Amino acid sequence: MTFARLAALALVAGLAAPVAPAMAQTAQSTLAPARSITVAGEGHVRAAPEMARIRLGVSETADTARAALDAMNAAMARVLDQLNQAGIAPEDVQTGQLNLDRDYARARDGQSEPEGFVASTLVELRVQDIDSLGQVLDAAVGEGANRLQGIEFMLTDQAAARNEARRAAVADAQARAALYAESAGVTLGEVLSISESNISSGPRPMMDMRMAAAEGVPIAQGEVEVSAGVTLVFAID
Secondary structure (H helix, E strand, C coil): CCHHHHHHHHHHHHCCCCHHHHHHHHHHCCCCCCCEEEEEEEEEECCCEEEEEEEEEEEECCCCCHHHHHHHHHHHHHHHHHHHHHCCCCCEEEEEEEEEEEEEEEECCEEEEEEEEEEEEEEEEECCHHHHHHHHHHHHHCCCCEEEEEEEEECCCHHCCCCCHHHEEEEEHHHHHHHHHHHHHEEEEEEEEEEECCCCCCCECCCCCCCCCCCCCCCCCEEEEEEEEEEEEEECC
């Protein structure tokens, strides 16, 4: 082997020697710290509802499709007029469903046979004055509304309540991490990561029934709960 060949091999070996430690150091720096604490926190905000969303409507049957549709239209017009008189703004009412189909009645021989037609419609409305909710329902039913598909209670500013729940969730996670660190005899370091998790929320019943109005359909308003969840990862110093 010539002297030039030996010199070239020595040069290559000298350049390659520090590569392995450097690569190992880089890989180690990208990994999460070996010592960490992962905790989950929850935050809940409860408040009395400030508005409600209702789905109600009309269903009418007749021998012909035209007669069923006309009867439904007339009844729904009376309902909408009554809602307007009750203070429901036009922008708070939206048609959500409109159906016209054969009316199937159970015959004596057990066979299902169509008998006439059924026309039905549903509207979704927001009641901004929640204290008038019972009166609104009573008035709508009195004018021909014979379909009711649920009531949803809400807050007017859902985003603000959600942010308050998020703050409470972070505080809960921090308190849990401090408790675990103290119990384990270690010291918490900086927060390494924060991730949000979804927690279901909805109306929760109150101890007493609150009437939506002095007269009309009795409504238990309950209270609305908004929740948030978070996961924090802390380094251990």
